[in-house]
Amino acid sequence: xxxxxxxxxMTPALGWLTAFMVVPCLLILGLAFFRRGxxxxxxYTLTWENIxxxxxxxxAGIFLKSAWIAGLSALIAVxxxxxxxxAIAAMPRRHQPLLLFFAVLPFWSNYxxxxxxxxxxxxxxxLIVHLARLLGFEGELPSMLYTETxxxxxxxxxxxxxxxxxxxxxxxxxxxxxxxxxxxLGAGGWTTFRRVVLPMTVPGIATGFTFVFVLxxxxxxxxxLLGGGQFQMIGNLVxxxxxxxxxxxxxxxxxxxxxxxMMGLLTLQTxxxxxxxxxxxx
Amino acid sequence: xxxLSLQNLQKDFGKMRAVDDVSLDIAxxxxxxxxxxxxxxxxxxxxxxxxxELPSAGRILLDGRDIAQIPPNKRPxxxxxxxxxxxxxxxxxxxxxxxxxxxxxxxxEIRSRVGDILETIQLxxxxxxxxxxxxxxxxxxxxxxxxxxxxxRLLLLDEPLGALDKKLRGDMQLELKRIQADFGIxxxxxxxxxxxxxxxxxxxAILKDGALLQVGTPHDIYEHPTSRFAADFIGVMNFxxxxxxGTILRADDGTQIAAPIPPGLxxxxxxxxRPERLHLDGYASExxxxxxxxxxxxxxxxxxxxxxxxxxxxxxxxxxxxxxxxSRAPRPGDTVTLxxxxxxxxxxxx
Ligand SMILES: Nc1ncnc2c1ncn2[C@@H]1O[C@H](COP(=O)(O)OP(=O)(O)OP(=O)(O)O)[C@@H](O)[C@H]1O
Ligand SMILES: [Mg+2]
Numbered sequence: 098x099x100x101x102x103x104x105x106x107m108t109p110a111l112g113w114l115t116a117f118m119v120v121p122c123l124l125i126l127g128l129a130f131f132r133r134g135x136x137x138x139x140x141y142t143l144t145w146e147n148i149x150x151x152x153x154x155x156x157a158g159i160f161l162k163s164a165w166i167a168g169l170s171a172l173i174a175v176x177x178x179x180x181x182x183x184a185i186a187a188m189p190r191r192h193q194p195l196l197l198f199f200a201v202l203p204f205w206s207n208y209x210x211x212x213x214x215x216x217x218x219x220x221x222x223x224l225i226v227h228l229a230r231l232l233g234f235e236g237e238l239p240s241m242l243y244t245e246t247x248x249x250x251x252x253x254x255x256x257x258x259x260x261x262x263x264x265x266x267x268x269x270x271x272x273x274x275x276x277x278x279x280x281x282l283g284a285g286g287w288t289t290f291r292r293v294v295l296p297m298t299v300p301g302i303a304t305g306f307t308f309v310f311v312l313x314x315x316x317x318x319x320x321x322l323l324g325g326g327q328f329q330m331i332g333n334l335v336x337x338x339x340x341x342x343x344x345x346x347x348x349x350x351x352x353x354x355x356x357x358x359m360m361g362l363l364t365l366q367t368x369x370x371x372x373x374x375x376x377x378x379x
Numbered sequence: 380x381x382x383l384s385l386q387n388l389q390k391d392f393g394k395m396r397a398v399d400d401v402s403l404d405i406a407x408x409x410x411x412x413x414x415x416x417x418x419x420x421x422x423x424x425x426x427x428x429x430x431x432e433l434p435s436a437g438r439i440l441l442d443g444r445d446i447a448q449i450p451p452n453k454r455p456x457x458x459x460x461x462x463x464x465x466x467x468x469x470x471x472x473x474x475x476x477x478x479x480x481x482x483x484x485x486x487x488e489i490r491s492r493v494g495d496i497l498e499t500i501q502l503x504x505x506x507x508x509x510x511x512x513x514x515x516x517x518x519x520x521x522x523x524x525x526x527x528x529x530x531x532r533l534l535l536l537d538e539p540l541g542a543l544d545k546k547l548r549g550d551m552q553l554e555l556k557r558i559q560a561d562f563g564i565x566x567x568x569x570x571x572x573x574x575x576x577x578x579x580x581x582x583x584a585i586l587k588d589g590a591l592l593q594v595g596t597p598h599d600i601y602e603h604p605t606s607r608f609a610a611d612f613i614g615v616m617n618f619x620x621x622x623x624x625g626t627i628l629r630a631d632d633g634t635q636i637a638a639p640i641p642p643g644l645x646x647x648x649x650x651x652x653r654p655e656r657l658h659l660d661g662y663a664s665e666x667x668x669x670x671x672x673x674x675x676x677x678x679x680x681x682x683x684x685x686x687x688x689x690x691x692x693x694x695x696x697x698x699x700x701x702x703x704x705x706s707r708a709p710r711p712g713d714t715v716t717l718x719x720x721x722x723x724x725x726x727x728x729x
Binding site: 272274275277278279280281282283284285288292293296297 | 429430431450451452457458460461462464465466467468477478481482525526529
């Protein structure tokens, strides 16, 4: 007989998720197959039109653009975050909690405030331009605010703490003797990193990458603030369908694809880290 | 031929002196055991030899060349870690091949050497398993093979049998010795199991608080310990508090004890005698003593007898072979006469 008590303990959480997550998702799913009413609202006749429209080059292009920006942000965040996590894990044990605390500190402040801070920095008369002038840079500086770069910078900045935490976990758990064994067997520092440390910490990298990608591809605040009005990512598109264009069915159809991409990635990541942890520290 | 020469080697961690003025010569092809209690500096000493710790003072000469500054990946020395430290994401065969790949050997040679060594350690069938799919004993053998396959000049083994159960340990002790002889590689094995050191080693060094207490063959160390600590650490030993006036040794109750007294030893001292050197019916011995049996402990091969004597508050332990025990086994409460020879008695300063 298996102990069923854990099941009871899960019930409140499951109930909550069902009521506020599964049900709305199902509603959205249903919505996607109806027609948009003439003046907004919904006309209850079934149609594939919304789904077909998602594949229209205009919208598919926005999907691809969003994936590109999310992927680029995730990649940069992983490189920066892994390096930071590696450095923290290499410090004396007793300093590590404080360093982690500082790395994660920005995360506890308001998302909007943090993003606005970048407007101040990237602005045509902002700090970075001033700094460049101070260093003797002459002539016209390209505008940094309201560009794709600004969006990527904002996304990386916002989600970096996630990546640091995700990469720190496996790095701090590494048995230092495993790296030493590699050195002992004749490998230099770089080879040891590439062939031993890196493969053993892939789960952290995968988790960090997926998190940043998933959170970035659906993000609409950062593109709106740092990308300016014209710059659209898929999140902005969905936002607009629901709140300004009043086309709920098409917004629903877009959302479904967005959710599908996220779920696919998360499943893949769970799978990958499951497989990688076939190699727990021996 | 001296392979390794340690000269006044020392290692400090802050105020803590982990290795204290160790000087030692180890010959090529020797099976050398480092024996010491937990925290006595065994691992630290090995780590200096492997290149993971820089000596605070002293020199490490390998073939006459000072290697103290050479990084671990450039030394012809390999270390088998106390934790085994296998690569969890690589198969058994990949783990073993790793060190050979670092030498950029041709693929064919790597394959054949890995195959050979897998055969030696009898793990060919498990070549494609990952370390976490192996038992403790199998992991231990993979770690050994991984270090051995590089054919180092010197192989350092940190508690190689520490994680194994008693039966398997016994088998592996002989196995290690056989492999060492076959490969002709110098082994330095760290252990805190004195029996293991006695069984395997050509020579043993006893470490205490980072310093060498005694170096010698197992026979030397067992029969002629030079300190009370060494006598106590290796095997079972009976101790009696005694008093020496330079020529005569007396126990606390006045009994005279015949024993070779080290020159110049006067005042409080300790006499020591091994359980197997004591016998019953010892009327004719140089030392004879009436004692009362308090307990019997059956050990399979032999019988240990605990007897009460006026010489010390602790029971004296006496060992009878199964033969002796069967012909006339004493029972608790019996009065017996203990006897032993003067030359089997060791005397140390108190
Ligand atoms: N990196 C270090 N920093 C500070 N002290 C250390 C360090 N490494 C070892 N020590 C100290 O040095 C002493 C010797 O340690 P060592 O690990 O060499 O002992 P050992 O004989 O291998 O013990 P065991 O049998 O428990 O493995 C111990 O007191 C230990 O606390
Ligand atoms: Mg140790």
